[in-house]
Amino acid sequence: MELNELKNTWLSLDERLRKQELLKENILKEMLQAKSNKALSRLVNFEFLGIVLTILGIPFLIFMLAHENFYPIQIxxxxxxxxxxxxxxxxxxRKVYILLKIDFSKSVRANIRLMQRFNIQIKWEKIISFSIIPLMALFILSPYFTKNVEMWRWVAIIAVFLIVAVIAYWQYKKIYDKNIGSILKSLEELKELEEDNE
Structure with missing residues (x-):
């Protein structure tokens, strides 16, 4: 009699521990998915903002080209x-398309692959952007190299390009790297949880 009671108590305790472990695991999964989803939303919103600003910037550039007197190299x-x-x-x-394909209710491996593809594209974008900013400065300033330009204008022009470079660096560091790292870290933890359950 006592042996059966002890056995039943042990089984019920074991089942409660399993349920509690599953509950903790589910809570952890939900927290990781919520954290990843928040970071993903930030990236998607930032990409849409970039698209809107670029679309708004093109007519401005065309207007400047039509109404300003530029040197031939500047044109x-x-x-x-x-x-x-x-x-x-x-x-x-394309980046938005990749981000919108990520679905945290689906395969973690597929999400990791998509996020890594997005990360590679961002790395290429960094290389291209940080190569073009100095070229922009060179082409915009090239007509002024032969002229006598006041010192304050040179300081202002250099300050503007430094500000643009700092903003671009901040954008990639704080927005892209931080959110991509957060999503990848959460996905790796979710992958480990899945592997532990198998």
Whole structure:
């Protein structure tokens, strides 16, 4: 009699521990998914903001090209910037497409693969952006190298390009790297939880 009671008590205790462990695991999964979803939403919103600003910037560049007196090299460069912006819209749409394919209710491995694809695209974007910012400065300033320009104008122009470079660096570091890292870390933890259950 006592042996059966002890056995039943042991089984009920074991079942409660399993349920509690499953509950903790489910809570952890929900927390990781919520954290990842929040970071994913930030990335998607930032990409949509980038698309809108780029679309709004193209008519401004065309207006400047039509109404300003630029040097020939600056005109060529303005066409280059407009082309870069148009191509940039397509790359941003591709990034949004990748981000919108991520679904935390589906396979963790597929989500990790999509997030890594997005991360690779961001790394290429960083390389291209940080190569183009100095080129922009060079082409915009090239006509002024031969002229006598006041020192304060040089300081202002250099300050503007430094501010643009700092904003671009901040954007990639704080928005992209931070959120991508957060999502990948959460997905890796979810992957470990799945592997432990198998």
């Amino acid at each position: 060529i460069f303005m066409y280059f910037i407009i082309g870069y912006a148009v191509v940039g819209i397509f790359f941003q749409l």
